[in-house]
Amino acid sequence: MSWKERIIALLGGVALLLPNPILAKSSSPGKAKTIAELAARYDSTSCKECHEEIYEEWENSLHARSMLGTPRTAPTIITAIEKGIKRFPYSGVKKDEDITVKHLMFCAKCHLPQLDEATDDVAREIVATIKAWMKEDDDDKLEALEAKIESLNIGCLVCHQKKALIHKWADGYPQSDTVYGSQVGEHEDENHPKMGKAPALGEAIFCGQCHGQGPNFELDHPSQCATLYGSYLFAYIPEGGHESCQDCHMKKSGLGHDMQAYRSEEMVKMALDCEVDAQSYFWRKNKKEGVIPMGLVRVEIFNKTGHVVPDG
Amino acid sequence: MxxxxxxxxxxxxxxxEYLEIGLDVDGYMRYGAWQIKELLDLTLQPLKVQExxxxxxxxxxxxxxxxxxxxxxxxxxxxxxxxxxxxxxxxxxxx
Known part of the structure; x- marks a missing residue:
């Protein structure tokens, strides 16, 4: 290599080390190193100042406690690790210390998609926190642990930023200074001073990102808990269904951001129609036994929803 | 009833019973997310009447x-x- 070529190569190497202003503007702030850091990054409380009603609706929903659940989710995550991931011969996980973000995405793909912005230490901290919460007897400590798990949730920024844009080649990539909805313009929040349009936010495909189509083939070991959008696409739509998830779970129910399912009276009324009909028969069986009265009960259940019932 | x-x-x-995931071919319940095989769909289908x-x-x-x-x-x-x-x-x- 000539001196000239060496200098060009050296300059090229230096250029790679310098910060790129275009990338820096839209790049993430680096991986969160603790649960607290990740929770703070996705904290919804600042949204409450202006969007109080929506915040209160959301606060009542399971999205606000997506890792804790009812609280059935958190123990189920531990079951998935202990009875699944640790037993799989090629997972690389034999003990809690082996758990990484990649392993926890088995559940977090839907329950905490922002976990991909955290270090493996956070994945291990989550598992340790849930396990400590499951064993804790002291009420105060239990409450603190529960609050810590609950701080990890599907908050405003998950839907209105991280997952807001689905067709990224057409609509662009989510920017950290922007919240996405139906409008474009300025947003009165110093951390998120811009509003951008999320074309799919009101469509069923948006919810389908998590309430999915079955096995998540993008994972090394596909989990398959969520099947609703598959049912919506391949059973409801072919039957002539034309409403979106948002139509029923947010608008018609009047629940807004308090998206509910079978626990909500409104949703139950909207979900099923039942009809019961009963009648008697008289069966002339034979000479010995004579005429025998019989009952016939007919039950019809009409599933009015846009997906199978039940579903997880 | x-x-x-x-x-x-x-x-x-x-x-x-109408089941979320259903039974495997041996009749065992399969609820685990990793048990992706041989399942029967025993759910109520959308816009259908189950009698x-x-x-x-x-x-x-x-x-x-x-x-x-x-x-x-x-x-x-x-x-x-x-x-x-x-x-x-x-x-x-x-x-």
Whole structure:
């Protein structure tokens, strides 16, 4: 290599080390190193100042406690690790210390998609926190642990930023200074001073990102808990269904951001129609036994929803 | 679904379960996310009517029966939420 070529190569190497202003503007702030850091990054409380009603609706929903659940989710995550991931011969996980973000995405793909912005230490901290919460007897400590798990949730920024844009080649990539909805313009929040349009936010495909189509083939070991959008696409739509998830779970129910399912009276009324009909028969069986009265009960259940019932 | 006589004695009872994931070919429950194989879809399908018929023998001298039908959403184990309930009386009359 000539001196000239060496200098060009050296300059090229230096250029790679310098910060790129275009990338820096839209790049993430680096991986969160603790649960607290990740929770703070996705904290919804600042949204409450202006969007109080929506915040209160959301606060009542399971999205606000997506890792804790009812609280059935958190123990189920531990079951998935202990009875699944640790037993799989090629997972690389034999003990809690082996758990990484990649392993926890088995559940977090839907329950905490922002976990991909955290270090493996956070994945291990989550598992340790849930396990400590499951064993804790002291009420105060239990409450603190529960609050810590609950701080990890599907908050405003998950839907209105991280997952807001689905067709990224057409609509662009989510920017950290922007919240996405139906409008474009300025947003009165110093951390998120811009509003951008999320074309799919009101469509069923948006919810389908998590309430999915079955096995998540993008994972090394596909989990398959969520099947609703598959049912919506391949059973409801072919039957002539034309409403979106948002139509029923947010608008018609009047629940807004308090998206509910079978626990909500409104949703139950909207979900099923039942009809019961009963009648008697008289069966002339034979000479010995004579005429025998019989009952016939007919039950019809009409599933009015846009997906199978039940579903997880 | 339960049918009782005028005194509350159970004449017949039956239940039907619609399952989220279903059974494998050996009849074992498969709830685990990693158990992705050989499952039957036993759910209620969207925009479809599921019809169940229960036919049963009644005592000879019975004049009336009470039928109750309850639809529950079962979460896990014994926990279940009542979604729908209907109680109907029907006369047992030979025409």
């Amino acid at each position: 339960t049918a009782k006589d005028e005194n509350g004695k159970v004449l017949y009872s039956n239940e039907k 169940e018929n229960y036919l049963f023998v009644l005592p000879k001298k019975i004049k009336e029966a009470n039928v109750s039908v309850s639809v529950y959403y079962k979460i896990s184990g014994k926990k279940k939420d009542l979604l729908y309930e209907e109680v109907k009386k029907f006369p047992i009359v030979q025409e």
